[in-house]
Amino acid sequence: MKPLFSRSKNTPIKVLGHRGCRGRFAENTATAITFALEQNAFAVEIDLRLDGTNRIVLAHDANDLHSRELTQLHHVIDTLNAFPGVHQLEVKALAPSQYQCMINELQAILPRLNSVCITSFDVGFLRALRRSNSNVAIGLIVSGLACTPWALARGLGASELVVDKKSISLKLIKEAKRRGLKVSVWTVNSLNVAKRLGKKKVDQIITDRPHMLTSRLLNKR
Numbered sequence: 001m002k003p004l005f006s007r008s009k010n011t012p013i014k015v016l017g018h019r020g021c022r023g024r025f026a027e028n029t030a031t032a033i034t035f036a037l038e039q040n041a042f043a044v045e046i047d048l049r050l051d052g053t054n055r056i057v058l059a060h061d062a063n064d065l066h067s068r069e070l071t072q073l074h075h076v077i078d079t080l081n082a083f084p085g086v087h088q089l090e091v092k093a094l095a096p097s098q099y100q101c102m103i104n105e106l107q108a109i110l111p112r113l114n115s116v117c118i119t120s121f122d123v124g125f126l127r128a129l130r131r132s133n134s135n136v137a138i139g140l141i142v143s144g145l146a147c148t149p150w151a152l153a154r155g156l157g158a159s160e161l162v163v164d165k166k167s168i169s170l171k172l173i174k175e176a177k178r179r180g181l182k183v184s185v186w187t188v189n190s191l192n193v194a195k196r197l198g199k200k201k202v203d204q205i206i207t208d209r210p211h212m213l214t215s216r217l218l219n220k221r
Contacts, residue, residue, distance in 0.1 A: 013204065015041050015207060016087075016205065016210070017032070017035075018210075019045065019047060023208035027060060028058035028059060030075065033046065033076055039210050039211040042084060043083050044088075045089075046089060046090070047090050050094070056072065056074075056102070062093075080113060085115070088206070089119065090120060091119070091120040091125055096124060099124070099129075102125070107132070117137040119138070120140070121140075121141045121142075123156065126158070127156060130156060139159065140158045145167050145172070149172070149176075150179050150181060158181065159182060160181060161182070162186065163184070170200060173201055182203040183202050183203050184203060185202050186207075188213075
C-alpha cells in the first residue's frame with residue numbers, strides 16, 4: 001500500500017484519521033484504516049473494546065458488540081505498521097473488573113505494533129495500565145475542563161493530551177507544552193480550523209476526512 005502523494009516534513013499539523021476514515025467508510029474497519037493510509041494520513045485513531053470472549057475488537061459503541069461483525073485488533077496490525085506515525089488506540093469505557101483483562105490482551109499485542117499511544121477518558125484504567133507497563137505511551141482524553149488536565153496527564157505519566165475541539169484553548173496548549181505533552185484535537189473537519197490549530201502549535205488533529213484535509217495541508221492550499 002503506497003500513499004497517493006509524497007509526504008512533507010513541513011506539514012504544519014499532523015492528520016490522524018478518526019476511526020480510520022469514518023467520513024468515507026464504515027468506522028473502525030480495515031477498509032477505513034487502509035484508505036486513510038492511502039490518503040497519506042500520518043496515523044489513525046481507532047476505538048477498542050472487549051468482545052464477549054474478551055478479545056480486543058474495533059468498536060466505538062457498546063451496542064456495536066452485538067450488531068455486526070467486528071474487526072479484531074490483531075487483524076489490522078500489518079496495516080497499522082505501514083503508517084509513519086503514532087496511532088491512538090482509544091480504550092472505551094470499562095468496568096474496573098475488566099481492566100486487567102484489557103491490559104493482558106494489550107500486552108500480548110503491543111510488541112507486534114510499531115508505534116502506538118493508548119488513550120482513554122478512564123483515568124483508573126490509565127493508572128492500571130501504567131502500573132503494569134512503564135514503557136507504553138499513554139494519552140489522556142478530555143472533554144470539558146473541570147480540572148487542570150495537563151497536571152492530571154503528567155501525573156499519569158502520559159505523553160499526550162487529546163482534547164475536544166470545544167475545550168481547546170491557548171492556555172491549555174501552553175500548559176501542556178510546558179510539561180512536554182503533545183496536544184491532539186478532535187474532531188476537526190474544517191481546513192481553516194486545522195490551519196488555526198496548527199498556528200497555535202497543536203501537534204495533531206483527528207478528522208473524519210483525512211482524504212480531504214491531508215492533501216490540502218500538504219499542498220498548503
